[in-house]
Each structure stands twice: as structure tokens, then as C-alpha cells.
Amino acid sequence: xxxxQTNAIADALxxxxxxxxxxxxxxxxxxxxxxxLIALVDFRLLGLGLKRETVSQVAKATAPWTxxxxxxxxxxxxxxxxxxxxxxxxxxxxxxxxxALAIAIIFNYTIHRKVALSESSSTAVRVLTGVVSLxxxxxxxxxxxxxxxx
Amino acid sequence: xxxxxxxxWLQSTDIMTFIRESGLTYPTIMSTHLACIxxxxxxxxxxxxxxxxxxxxxxxxxxxxxxxxxxxxxxxxIMVTMGFLLFxxxxxxxxxxxxxWTKMTFLALVGVHALIxxxxxxxxxxxxxxxxLIPTRAKVAGALSLILWTGVLCNxxxxxxxxxPSQKGRVVSTARN
Numbered sequence: 001x002x003x004x005q006t007n008a009i010a011d012a013l014x015x016x017x018x019x020x021x022x023x024x025x026x027x028x029x030x031x032x033x034x035x036x037l038i039a040l041v042d043f044r045l046l047g048l049g050l051k052r053e054t055v056s057q058v059a060k061a062t063a064p065w066t067x068x069x070x071x072x073x074x075x076x077x078x079x080x081x082x083x084x085x086x087x088x089x090x091x092x093x094x095x096x097x098x099x100a101l102a103i104a105i106i107f108n109y110t111i112h113r114k115v116a117l118s119e120s121s122s123t124a125v126r127v128l129t130g131v132v133s134l135x136x137x138x139x140x141x142x143x144x145x146x147x148x149x150x
Numbered sequence: 151x152x153x154x155x156x157x158x159w160l161q162s163t164d165i166m167t168f169i170r171e172s173g174l175t176y177p178t179i180m181s182t183h184l185a186c187i188x189x190x191x192x193x194x195x196x197x198x199x200x201x202x203x204x205x206x207x208x209x210x211x212x213x214x215x216x217x218x219x220x221x222x223x224x225x226x227x228i229m230v231t232m233g234f235l236l237f238x239x240x241x242x243x244x245x246x247x248x249x250x251w252t253k254m255t256f257l258a259l260v261g262v263h264a265l266i267x268x269x270x271x272x273x274x275x276x277x278x279x280x281x282x283l284i285p286t287r288a289k290v291a292g293a294l295s296l297i298l299w300t301g302v303l304c305n306x307x308x309x310x311x312x313x314x315p316s317q318k319g320r321v322v323s324t325a326r327n
Contacts (some may be wrong), residue, residue, distance in 0.1 A: 022309050025304040026327075028184075032303065036192020049193075049221055052213040053206070060204045065199065134189070141188055142181040149177040 013083040020083055026074040034069025035137045037062040038108060041116050045130030059116035097143030102138035157241035167230065169239040183232035190225025193218045194299055201292030203284045212275035248310045253305035258297050267291040273323065
């Protein structure tokens with residue numbers, strides 16, 4: 001624990017008052033970007049939004065951009081974490097967020113992807129998938145914000 | 151001075167006092183603000199990417215712009231409402247905060263962007279589809295929109311980092327999340 005508390009990234013982050021906020025801006029912009037694009041697929045699964053496109057068209061058009069956003073989120077996130085690992089690890093909101101994030105990512109690239117790319121899923125399956133996906137990602141956002149308040 | 155007294159009055163109203171003083175209300179409103187940014191932000195992103203010709207190339211621009219128009223408006227109204235409650239509950243602290251004013255400037259520029267590009271781009275996407283190549287004005291609109299919204303978002307986050315001169319060194323509770 002002491003080892004990761006005193007790491008080079010933490011030194012860099014804590015030596016300048018600007019590194020952390022700028023990294024956080026990247027983190028927030030990228031999660032808004034990627035979650036928003038996933039939400040477009042979710043809305044479409046619910047029969048809302050881009051109704052003139054099929055679900056699989058929306059899923060395919062957003063997929064590469066979603067991946068780009070998630071990559072930036074997953075690169076900037078650990079950098080923020082390493083600035084003060086002990087605080088984060090003992091923070092219940094952080095633990096909740098990481099759990100929700102892991103489930104959300106796995107869900108996105110398994111069930112969500114399969115249902116979205118299939119043109120033959122039933123309405124019930126689509127709606128359920130869209131609702132679960134939105135709920136998971138909103139949980140991640142709430143968990144992330146509550147880190148500062150818990 | 152007028153603005154500060156207006157902000158002080160706003161902050162002292164019953165609803166704003168309630169938001170400021172109740173433990174969970176403030177972070178819940180902030181989370182809703184942020185969740186709306188995430189959920190509805192994607193609609194802005196995909197519209198801009200389509201205008202730039204970087205996504206949905208084989209689908210009409212009109213589909214994307216028309217399909218999301220009312221959803222974007224709904225998201226904007228929720229975001230602004232939540233944002234106003236967050237601001238109002240601590241309005242006097244926002245007055246000296248340079249990031250707050252930078253964010254408001256970016257938001258005003260978003261309004262200018264709409265005034266300039268709605269007539270030629272967003273209100274007539276069918277005309278863009280009729281053109282063999284995406285017209286430059288549409289690409290400029292998309293690129294500027296991405297830049298302006300990123301400016302709104304980053305300055306919004308930085309509001310939480312500002313420390314008034316008299317409170318330098320004080321740990322700001324919302325500074326790190």
C-alpha cells in the first residue's frame with residue numbers, strides 16, 4: 001500500500017496544481033462522450049431517438065467512437081486514482097463506482113452488443129437491455145461524483 | 151456589485167438555502183446534472199461527427215439532426231435547470247469564480263453558434279444531404295460545436311477548483327472526485 005501511495009505518477013500529479021484538474025477534464029469529457037454514445041444505442045433499443053436507423057446501424061456507427069472515449073476514460077481514470085490510492089480504496093462510493101463500471105463494461109460488450117447487433121431481438125429484450133445499460137452507466141456517474149461527498 | 155447582491159439574494163431564498171444545507175440534495179442534483187451531460191452529450195457528439203462526415207456516412211444528415219432535435223432540447227432544459235439550482239444555492243461563491251464566468255461565456259457562444267448555424271445547417275439538413283459533398287458550413291458548425299461544448303464542460307469542472315484568495319490552502323471538499 002505504501003508502495004502505490006508513493007509512486008512516480010502521484011509525485012507528478014501532486015507536484016503541479018494543474019495536472020490533476022486537466023486529467024480530470026479529459027476524464028469527464030471522455031466519459032460524457034462514451035456514455036452518451038452508448039446511451040444513443042440504449043435510446044434506440046427503447047424505440048426512441050434515431051428511429052429511422054436500425055439498432056444495429058446505430059450500434060455500428062457509434063462503436064469505434066465509444067471505444068475511443070472509453071480508452072481515454074480508462075487511461076485517465078487510473079492516473080487520477082494513483083494521485084491518492086489510499087483515499088480512493090477506502091471510499092465506499094469509489095468501490096461502488098468501480099464495481100458498477102466493471103459490470104457496465106462487461107454488459108456493454110456482451111449482452112448489449114449482441115442484442116443491439118441482432119435485428120431479430122424481441123421488443124421486451126431490447127427494452128430490458130436498454131434500461132439495464134442506462135441504469136448501469138448512470139450508477140457509474142453517480143458513484144463517481146459521490147466520491148467527493150462520501 | 152449589483153450582480154453580487156443579486157446572487158446573495160438568490161442564495162438566501164428558501165429553496166436555495168434548502169439545497170445548500172441538506173446533505174444529500176446538493177450532490178444528487180450535481181450527479182443528475184452530470185448524468186444528463188453524459189446521456190444527452192452523446193447526441194451532440196454524434197450530430198457533430200455526422201456533420202463532419204466521420205460517423206453514419208451512409209445515413210442522411212437529416213435523420214440524425216431531426217431524430218435527435220427534441221431530445222437534445224429536453225436534455226438541455228434538464229441540464230440547465232439542475233445547473234441553475236447548483237449555482238443558485240452557492241451563488242455568492244460563484245461571483246468571484248473566473249471559471250464560472252468563462253463557462254457562462256462558452257454557453258453564450260453556444261447560443262451565438264445556434265444563431266449563426268441554425269438557419270443554414272440545423273434547420274435544413276435535407277439541403278446538406280442534397281449536396282454531393284458535405285458543405286463546409288456544416289463541417290465548421292460540427293467542429294465549433296465540439297470545441298464550444300468541451301469548453302463549457304472543462305470550465306464547469308474547474309469551478310470546483312477555484313479558491314478565493316482569502317481561503318488559499320483550504321481543502322475544497324468538491325475539488326477531487
